[in-house]
Amino acid sequence: MIDKRCADAAAAVHDIRDGATVMIGGFGEAGSPTELIDALIEQGASELTVVSNNAGSGTTGLAALIAAGRVSKMVCSYPRSADSEVFAELYRAGRIALELVPQGTLAERIRAAGAGIPAFYTPTAIGTILAQSKPVRRFGDRECLLEHALSGDVALIKAKAADRHGNLIYNKTARNFSPLMAMAADTTVVQASIVAAPGSLDPETVVTPGIFVDRVVREERSPQASSPGVGWL
């Protein structure tokens, strides 16, 4: 039987190794898998490369992972935040590396990894400092950069609902990078507000088919959780 449910977030992230590339879904707070990130902080893996659109805000979630010194490199499009200096301070101190990628190229590179495309051409960033050292080829009247697939050892993502096969749906703009990261990582771990029986999700409306998902954890802090469980992680 296929049953991708894990007992808790700790179990779902227990085998993430030092030096791993961890993709983390979310655009700002929307879709951020905070319970899985907290479990990863607890678990202790370090020297991580994190692929995520942003570099954390406030002092929780990804910002807390960075503040704990676990991240040696960020791959993202927008590591600036109004309400957090965590990344900025480490960056200015030269204690964290940054690979800055245009947001669309970042999304496309992640998808490429999931779709078996080792590299593709795009006109985005041509003529800018982000094009430096990348191969250029002309197609018609446009110069394009060669961009490579970007894969992860692990993806940590958040869904609205999952079943034990790993089929997922998301909530509004919390979808963002998560379906792509699910495709691109060797192991995809999901925290979901609702964990339902197979057949509960309409096959027409599944956004991430279960084939892309390895582990499912029901959120402790979601509204569906009973109050004693809230925040115990």
Added chain:
Amino acid sequence: MIDKRCADAAAAVHDIRDGATVMIGGFGEAGSPTELIDALIEQGASELTVVSNNAGSGTTGLAALIAAGRVSKMVCSYPRSADSEVFAELYRAGRIALELVPQGTLAERIRAAGAGIPAFYTPTAIGTILAQSKPVRRFGDRECLLEHALSGDVALIKAKAADRHGNLIYNKTARNFSPLMAMAADTTVVQASIVAAPGSLDPETVVTPGIFVDRVVREERSPQASSPGVGWL
């Protein structure tokens, strides 16, 4: 106001020019936009390049368009059919050209056109006769072919439901190539069983957002149509 609805299929295809590249959705019969194809036959455009997974079966739809001598070239993955000799006869007689493309590469090339990717690398077809004359590049331990985006002047597709913005949902495996072709064609024409008011489709479950759609026609022959309208096209 945005209103992409057309009076009928004839109006929706009236401006397709001789020599146009026409993408036609469907995998076999599933998702085949037969009313739009019939209107295209009536309209008379010729010397067409047709991009479609198959090359028609039986004597209706795409097979009829081919039989009418309107198609000078097919771009497809599987032009063989148990129940039609239309394409085969013309092909053997040298009266229709064929660009045979592996099915996944075909889908990916169409998507690339819609996503602004001029070309990408894939290991599919390496070492086969379909790789002939294509540039090869090695990524890690794999040789890959450079494949180019495949766009269309027009896409003819079938949906289960549409609204006047052109938002679409599909029925089961009738979805197949249609969402990709909608992205890749300059003008996308949809025949839909149901045409509903904006807001009728759940924003979470729209498969093709209206930005990719230009014209919507309600099916005459769909179950929803009153019987007098059936087959009058």
Added chain:
Amino acid sequence: MTSSMPRGLTRTQIAERVALDIPDGAYVNLGIGMPEIVAQCIPDEKEVILHTENGLLGMGPPPPAGEEDPELINAGKRPVTTVPGASFFHHVDSFAMIRGGHLDICVLGALEVAANGDLANWSTGTGAVPAVGGAMDLVTGVKAVYVMAGHCTREGEPKLVTECRYPLTGKAVVDRVYTDLAVIDITSQGFAVRDLAPGVTLSDVAERTAAPVVDARRGSHLVDDTGFQSGPSSFLKSEAST
């Protein structure tokens, strides 16, 4: 119309001026910051579909206080709503709309715009943390790229220049610039003033622009150089082909 010193347009007035040029039925992406104001200025008689690159087509106005959903936000990470006909999608589909040339217009802020259409709007090249977001994708993929910005910096430095000093977002990508003083097209002749704010003269603009400007106002040789040259309706007509 006033003949006093040029005050120029307020931010909201610039946004209104941009909104005038957005045709009915357009698919539009509004950048973070000043361009966000444009959303509030689109007249009811136009149906304009707003795209936000974090995965929503059919973005509506901010929700009433207390009804915010932290998972329904725009690219600036502020709470928004949806309009009927909206759709959600993931990031790669969202950027396919941008990069595949499906969006009609984007409106972006700027640090500098060069006379050849080069845009710098993502980095001052100093010690700040660099952050590019979707800006490079937008300028490369969207059919028409409009910039909305103060004509000069707070320090009075022109933002319209011969050549950008800041790192580029894209080369030769800007189609038009809306400032507090004027509407300026990027043409083969460089900056071409198409419209002036009330009370602003062509020489006011020329003095505050670090590159030559040409006069491209409709019938500009017939009228004086104060005030809007063309009514919104004629202006809009010329937009139909955008």
Added chain:
Amino acid sequence: MTSSMPRGLTRTQIAERVALDIPDGAYVNLGIGMPEIVAQCIPDEKEVILHTENGLLGMGPPPPAGEEDPELINAGKRPVTTVPGASFFHHVDSFAMIRGGHLDICVLGALEVAANGDLANWSTGTGAVPAVGGAMDLVTGVKAVYVMAGHCTREGEPKLVTECRYPLTGKAVVDRVYTDLAVIDITSQGFAVRDLAPGVTLSDVAERTAAPVVDARRGSHLVDDTGFQSGPSSFLKSEAST
């Protein structure tokens, strides 16, 4: 066990043999034709998710007569059903599953398989209309490529050869071949017989194979060469690492 002339397995028996090797929880694509039979042979105690490249994960058996939906079909364009937990998707997402290495196993037919794993299964190179479908994507992307075919053609020509004469589907892509006579792995030593059908000897296989075969049966030096060498359970155990 019989010592009479080798009859070999029926098509259904080959399919049953393939199904034995598919582990619980696998994501599997079954090619058009003979491999389709495998779907009916998967035992109830295994949950195997079938993928069909025209856009469905969680394919169920054919529907009862009269309940066919022309818009719910498999890659062979035959009516199918869905199982609980199924999902529909478009073609590029479907082939992302294939090409991105997400499927565990595909089972394909063959015209020829070479000792180095080359596969020819899409074209006889003659006047017939060429049609490739998803075969080249499957052999390139799926983690394990199994071939299911008659050991010889109807004319008695071996399908297992030193070098394919027909146009290739892919180079060095096949992992294992299931025929009416044997289960044969592709190894660095070429064709390695892993299992024999009841009543079939190693020399029966060698005589009908146009390339050298080696004996790779579990404990083959201890037992005679008739009948299955290893029970299904031990065979399956070795599959866990596939």
